[in-house]
Amino acid sequence: MRQNGPVTYPGLLPDDGIRRLRDALTSVNYTATGIAERLGPDVTAAVAKNDFRAALKVTEDRDPLATLIRLYICGQTEPRPAVARAFKDLSLDEAAGAELILEATDGITAGLDLEPYGTDWWILADLATPSAAQARRNTLRPDHVLGVGGASTTLANAVIRDSVATALDLGTGCGVQALHLSQHAGRVTATDLSERALRFAATTAKLAGLEWDLRRGDMITPVHDEKFDLVVSNPPFVVGPGTLTHTYRDSGRPGDGISAELAESSRELLNPGGTLQFLANWLHVRGEDWADRVAGWFAGTGMDVWVVQREVSDPMAYVDLWLNDAAEAGDPQRAAAWLDWFDAHHVEAVGFGLVTAKNNQHHSPVVRVETMRQPLAQPFGPQITQWFDRQEWLRSRATVDALLDTKFVTADGLTLHQEADHGPDGWDVTMQTLVQTEGLGWNEEIDPTMLVLIGGCDGTVTMGDQLAVMAAAYETPEPVMRSMAAVVVPHLIERGFIVPAAEPPTKPVAEPR
Ligand SMILES: C[S@@+](CC[C@H](N)C(=O)[O-])C[C@H]1O[C@@H](n2cnc3c(N)ncnc32)[C@H](O)[C@@H]1O
Numbered sequence: 001m002r003q004n005g006p007v008t009y010p011g012l013l014p015d016d017g018i019r020r021l022r023d024a025l026t027s028v029n030y031t032a033t034g035i036a037e038r039l040g041p042d043v044t045a046a047v048a049k050n051d052f053r054a055a056l057k058v059t060e061d062r063d064p065l066a067t068l069i070r071l072y073i074c075g076q077t078e079p080r081p082a083v084a085r086a087f088k089d090l091s092l093d094e095a096a097g098a099e100l101i102l103e104a105t106d107g108i109t110a111g112l113d114l115e116p117y118g119t120d121w122w123i124l125a126d127l128a129t130p131s132a133a134q135a136r137r138n139t140l141r142p143d144h145v146l147g148v149g150g151a152s153t154t155l156a157n158a159v160i161r162d163s164v165a166t167a168l169d170l171g172t173g174c175g176v177q178a179l180h181l182s183q184h185a186g187r188v189t190a191t192d193l194s195e196r197a198l199r200f201a202a203t204t205a206k207l208a209g210l211e212w213d214l215r216r217g218d219m220i221t222p223v224h225d226e227k228f229d230l231v232v233s234n235p236p237f238v239v240g241p242g243t244l245t246h247t248y249r250d251s252g253r254p255g256d257g258i259s260a261e262l263a264e265s266s267r268e269l270l271n272p273g274g275t276l277q278f279l280a281n282w283l284h285v286r287g288e289d290w291a292d293r294v295a296g297w298f299a300g301t302g303m304d305v306w307v308v309q310r311e312v313s314d315p316m317a318y319v320d321l322w323l324n325d326a327a328e329a330g331d332p333q334r335a336a337a338w339l340d341w342f343d344a345h346h347v348e349a350v351g352f353g354l355v356t357a358k359n360n361q362h363h364s365p366v367v368r369v370e371t372m373r374q375p376l377a378q379p380f381g382p383q384i385t386q387w388f389d390r391q392e393w394l395r396s397r398a399t400v401d402a403l404l405d406t407k408f409v410t411a412d413g414l415t416l417h418q419e420a421d422h423g424p425d426g427w428d429v430t431m432q433t434l435v436q437t438e439g440l441g442w443n444e445e446i447d448p449t450m451l452v453l454i455g456g457c458d459g460t461v462t463m464g465d466q467l468a469v470m471a472a473a474y475e476t477p478e479p480v481m482r483s484m485a486a487v488v489v490p491h492l493i494e495r496g497f498i499v500p501a502a503e504p505p506t507k508p509v510a511e512p513r
Pocket of ligand 1: 145146147148149151152155170171172173174175176177191192193194197217218219233234235236247248249250251
């Protein structure tokens with residue numbers, strides 16, 4: 001989808017240079033499919049594991065595609081004439097001026113990461129491995145532009161891909177989220193604090209033939225007074241003392257302030273019905289419920305919120321991870337200061353997860369903060385849509401009577417797992433677990449009464465009628481059964497264990513002859 005609106009930032013090359021670069025890349029098939037075809041499935045699989053030995057063998061003839069693969073995928077130094085041929089009408093001086101290549105004594109090396117992404121996109125980013133000079137300084141440059149990493153993919157897979165008129169990628173970096181947004185948003189705005197990142201994003205956009213409105217500034221400042229249908233962000237969410245050495249990682253805000261700030265901005269950023277999705281870290285502070293802390297970020301915003309915690313790290317492992325990430329692991333003082341800050345603020349652990357907020361404008365919004373350790377089917381975005389849809393459905397059944405007056409069926413892929421001990425009287429079931437093989441993949445231990453309730457969800461009778469039968473069978477007063485169900489049934493619906501039965505189609509009325 002072509003975007004309206006200008007690319008307001010210059011790329012790494014003038015527009016004509018980017019056109020010639022694109023021409024060079026497409027003419028030799030330096031695309032995901034072109035590379036996969038050239039290398040074959042086994043070599044492609046080895047490359048995915050950073051084993052380049054076979055790829056180097058099959059690209060020894062150094063035709064232009066082979067040269068680009070050796071340069072940008074395998075990280076080799078390649079002969080000047082071969083690189084010049086690969087860049088076709090883009091001169092080596094132009095390529096060097098755009099940092100695409102670096103002159104070395106024995107040839108040419110990659111200056112940046114330039115890799116195909118999707119079917120007809122390319123992403124430009126700084127090299128993940130520091131250059132020799134940076135390696136000597138033992139760190140990445142402060143404005144290092146991150147390539148597509150695990151976090152980028154986690155967010156991209158979680159974004160709700162409904163068509164929207166306007167979308168914002170806050171902290172765009174190389175532009176990966178904006179590329180995805182271009183496929184379902186009429187207009188894409190992308191912001192970043194880093195001028196370097198915006199020039200990379202502009203290049204990514206122009207290489208893809210897309211036009212984004214690119215703006216520079218801190219957090220929501222560049223879009224002050226504007227609202228969007230969808231806002232996505234993989235911000236510099238790393239938590240700590242607020243030291244700022246690398247823009248891709250550090251926000252300069254102490255603790256988890258950046259994520260709290262983004263959550264608080266939801267009201268300002270979102271159109272009615274709009275969605276904000278971002279990745280975040282949060283502090284687990286001694287004596288405080290981490291879920292209350294994260295829910296508190298949205299206090300007073302009126303948003304419906306679903307926060308999913310996917311990982312919890314201990315402070316030491318967390319600091320090691322992020323110092324390694326920016327090649328700063330050799331700085332023990334930095335690690336000590338970071339860990340001291342955690343100690344001083346009673347931080348016992350750091351959570352990581354995905355935050356989705358919807359501006360549904362209800363008086364009593366749902367704010368659910370929970371841990372999901374189970375593997376999640378990807379892309380996760382459709383599951384998020386369904387979760388919010390289920391909340392809307394529950395809202396539409398505001399009273400217990402309305403809820404229990406509904407017929408339910410069990411969700412597709414729901415299975416029951418039993419554990420039993422064998423004794424003199426045969427098998428004695430000790431534990432029963434409901435396992436979702438589809439949907440959110442929850443598994444929950446379930447008591448026998450609940451199992452009967454769920455087992456009875458075959459779409460033929462209302463939940464209220466099921467409860468009446470069970471009340472008689474268990475000799476329990478029906479109101480007791482109903483008040484238990486008033487708590488349990490919404491939970492079962494929210495997690496997708498049972499779903500409202502589809503109404504049978506009404507018989508068409510015969511047309512009079
Ligand atoms: C983790 S990178 C994410 C890049 C990309 N969006 C992705 O999904 O991979 C975070 C980005 O936020 C930018 N950034 C850092 N501080 C910022 C701030 N205060 N306001 C806006 N952007 C910021 C960084 O320059 C960087 O490009």
